[in-house]
Amino acid sequence: MTADTKISLSIENVEKYYGGYRALSDIDISVVEGEFLVLVGPSGCGKSTLMRCIAGLEKIDAGTLRIGGRDVTSAIPSERGVAMVFQSYALYPHMTVADNIGFPLRIAKRPKAEIKARVAEVGRLLKIEGLLSRRPRELSGGQRQRVAIGRALVHQPQIYLFDEPLSNLDAALRVEMRVELARLHNATGTTMVYVTHDQVEAMTMANRIVVMNGGVIEQIGAPLELFNNPANRFVAGFIGQPTTNFVNGRVVSADAGAITVELPGGKPFPVAVTERLKGPTPTLEVGIRPQFFSLAQDGAADLTITVDVVEQLGDETLIYGELDGDQSITVQVAGQHHVARGARLDLAVDHDKVMLFDDRGLNLCRRPS
Amino acid sequence: MIRGRMIAGFLTPAILVYGFFFLLPTLFTFYYSLFDWSGFGEEKTFVGLQNYVRLWNDYVFWLSLWNTVMILLVGGVFIMGLAFLYTILINSGIWGKKFFRFIFFLPNIVSVVALSAMWAYIYNPRIGLLNTAFASVGLEGLSKTLWTSPDNIFWAMLAALIWVFTGFFLILIMAGVDKIPADMYEAADLAGASLWQKFRLITVPMTWDVLTISFVIWVINAIKMFEFPFAFGLLQVPQQLYTLGIYLYVMGFGKREPIYQLGYATAIGVVMLVLAFVMIVVIRRLMRTDSLEF
């Protein structure tokens, strides 16, 4: 972050309670102007609540919200300079597409000619100029999505808020809209905050991702930063697909820069660490992404699994198996491999990519990128 | 062919029942309205449209019609307006939504006689709730108001009637408003819409179907309005409270008076039927719209 970058949205120590339930705690995020920030996390993690707090649809119980440097903590939604695209689109069924898009301008009592021109412009941008006189029920899901985005665009806000906007679309349309949203972001250059539970959307669209869980932020960072250097076991498990394998490993020795671990049925190997272990620890949770396995050459196996299921994807093969002691392992290897069910398979591990988590789930191997 | 016959076969009982219990009596009503008939025995004198000519020249009929129309229009505006207002207030997130909804609906499950007795107490000039309340806050002038004097009694009754009916339409309209998704209003909040704009641009159009039904139900209720103003008169209904329904009853069934003019009364009934029919057609025409999907 350089000195001349402007902070578009600043969320400082925000807390939110529903009765005695703490929905958000200690939320601290600074969003740079033009940034595409994705809030991601499982259902109920507080990401939608946080977005609604930013929009002003929910009051926060502590902390400060600033937009463009202005304190908007207690401002009403329309004074915050935000536009929001709802998961359900929230289009007005009794209005035409043009009226839906022009709704914010109508509320603001703009001249009719201006509304018409702005709606037409947005329609062109979103390639829905032919649908302007239709009603929402005459549109497909993707078209409704565009109208909802159009209504946000016409606001010309400082920040766009997207609340799971693609979740109601089918897979193919979702990919298409994903690309379009990215294009839109490039074209407008406006700050966008985007909520999703889909880590693929997060990875592909975000400049930075905020991973949330149980009302707290687990980690904020660029997509690859989160992939390569997750702060903790939760982020490691949430980001990346297929999901990271977590296996209990025996600590053979622990030095200042490295810990040697041994996986069930494998040979001990050292892993470089950036954090020291506190106190004697007999076992550690070992995180290995499925991509960082390879089929072992004779005698070089770090561990051995019993193959359960094999999925052939053409360019790669997914192998699901079990370690001794019933711990399951997913392996992703390039190319096509034919392995029989029940066969014993020797695997090598890229030791530099192995992650170790202490009993609090903290990643001991955060490597500078 | 077989399909057609099957449909006809299944529909026949319903059509017969409907025809026998609804259509036929309606036609008979019109038929009887052409007679001078006391209702005692079978002896009737055919008088053609004479009963309708009499109605045209009948001061009390026009008075009853005027009162009915006042109930329909003034009552309707207040009932629908208040039902909407209360809906918005109750839905604004105040505590005890179900409690208030129950309170407002309560008059609908209490007998009208009990209600009118309660209102008689409220309006009592000396010991009544209203005047006592006004006196206690120092509004001496207002506390001397004779709410049920001949010049006020219709409006006093109408106020009570509005109170009775608002709860029913509150339930209907609230059900309509409740099915509007919350994000419709949130999107409007983000655009900076005022309460009035949200009401006009979202609530009203999105409850249009419920409103149409409510208006139709109200029109039917108002045109055949009987029980409440009748009970409001307790021992005797003063003419100031006559509705078409009450006048029909007075002429056809002679409460304490030996007025037994069933032919004439059915002519009033026919007028009510035509009035209701015309009003409903007009409402449906005026309020016709595409069905909404959300």
Next chain:
Amino acid sequence: MARQGSKIMAAATTALVSLGAATAAIAETELVYWSFWNEGEPQANVIQSWMDDYSALNPDVSFKVFWNGRQNQTTVRNALAGGTQIDIMDADMDALSGGLAAEGLSVGWQSVLEGPSFDGGHSFAEDFHPGLLAQAEVDGWTGQIPYAFYTVQIFYNKAHFAEAGMETPPETWEGFVDVLRNVRDNGYNPLAVESDITFYNVHWFNYLIARIAGPDFLMRAAEDKTGETWRDPAVRQALDLERALWDEGLIPDESRGYQWPAAQTTLAYEESSAALVGSWLPIELADLVDDDFEWGAMKFPMVEGGRGNIDDVTAIGVSFVVLDGTEHRDAAQDFVRFTISEEQQKKMAEESRIGVANPRVSWVPELAASEQAIADANLILAENLGIKVAYPDYSSNIFEATHNRFFLGDMTADEFIEEMVTRTRQYWENK
């Protein structure tokens, strides 16, 4: 003695019936009675005992009762239209005169009235207060038998009127108004008036016009197809006397807002002192008044120079009708004759505290003045001086309603007269 004997016989027969020995021998007559009373009302209880006693005397006669209440005549009308068999019913006398009796749906009583009474020793017609049967007649034909009735008089709080210096009830309007002024000056509201009950308020006009212009004036005014009779100075005089009651504060202004029973409650609580009303009022208020409350009733006073008689009194009767379609005419008429007997009437007078038809039966003490008025009666006046029976729609929709507007100050005397002239003419044009 004969009655005593038949009673013993009856008791013995009942015993036999209840033993089940004689059932087969008795030809059953079931009289169907639709009642003006509601089950549980004192009058209903008395009528039930009449039926029980009659069945005891006549074991072959039993009763089937429907307690329909005050809408009885309408209920009966609808049932008759549906072909229901009904033998006996009862209702307001005037309502019957304009309803079932007028329609010729009741049996005539002339021969039975000429025959012996149930008690014997005199004719059945002599079982009635003079004038009562005349009121039951329509065009010289008797289609109903009154068994109980109320008088309409000025009922007052004796203590208040004594305090006001009244020793004997005034016989003139001036004397009456003088007493009321004294009552007013003693801090009471002299007259209680319900704003909404037109058929109470109209008694003021009815009595005044009858006292001023005679009891037949109102009928003449109603039957004058030009309406001009309403311009008679007598009307103006009656209206002015009514108006003066308000203007002098003898009726409190707030009465314009009283809805029944607001005003009569003020009587019970001794805030007001008198009302022109039927003799049901002392009974209706019995539970509300103090134990030492004493009712008086006075005849409606004379107006100076008037053509009426102070002993003319308005009565509201309740009558039995035996329906024309009955298959048990003799049994039904015999039962009705039985109900007018001294013993049975005594029960009605005492248990339901109402005036009764038989002059040999005395009424309860609080109705003593009422009974005296009937005994003194020169003429028994029908409600609204007969126009209620003859022209019920005119009487109710035009006369009573318009009068009430005048009475409560909604229109002046002149406006009332103009309205009545116009509406009377329209009524006849439209008939």
